[in-house]
Amino acid sequence: MGRVIEVKGKPQADTEWSTGFCGCFSDCSSCCMTCCCPCVTFGRIAEIVDQGSSTCCMAGAMYFLSLFSGCGSVFMSCKYRTKMRKQYKIKGGECGDFLKNLFCERCALTQAYRELTIRGFDVPLGWEGNVDRHNARMGAPVVQGGMRR
Structure with missing residues (x-):
């Protein structure tokens, strides 16, 4: 289901977050959404x-359920922040x-939401929507000889 978008070249040095931790003022829509419905x-x-x-939906539901287990949501969001930071080689x-x-x-x-947006993701589209958008920009692959059974 998940496709890996591979980037070749030299590994990059660790970078900073693109926006500050309290940089909500530059993106009021995601800030308001997160305040009202962090799930x-x-x-x-x-x-x-x-x-x-x-x-x-699955991740949001798990997050919602974790809200009732004390600090469960903190551990979940921390896990994904760390995973994202490592994927994009962000310092921390x-x-x-x-x-x-x-x-x-x-x-x-x-x-984290702003970081994904700045890195070119249309976050509301989800993974598949972003892959489709990327493929549409790159052009559809040409199939030699057409499709056959």
């Missing part, structure tokens, strides 16, 4: 970070990820 923001982030192996560590999610989880979610 949707988390689900969208998880689907893209997992490269389609989880769906927005697990301790910082945990503390940011513990003390201001919604700011951490909004920052």
Whole structure:
């Protein structure tokens, strides 16, 4: 189900987050959505970070259920922040990820959402929608000899 988009070349050095931790003012729509319904923001982030192996609905539902287990949502959002940070070689560590999610989880979610947007994802489209959008820009593959059974 999930497709890996491979980038060749030299490994990049660790970079900074594209926006600040409290940079909600540059993106009011995702900030408001995260404040009102963090499950949707988390689900969208998880689907893209997992490269389609989880769906927005599934991840959002798991996040919603984890809200009733004390700090479960903090651990879930921390896990995905760390995974995303490692995928994109963003500076930081697990301790910082945990503390940011513990003390201001919604700011951490909004920052991750903005990061994916800045990196070219149309986050509401999900993984498959972004892959389709990417393939449409690159042109459809040409099949030699047509399709046969």
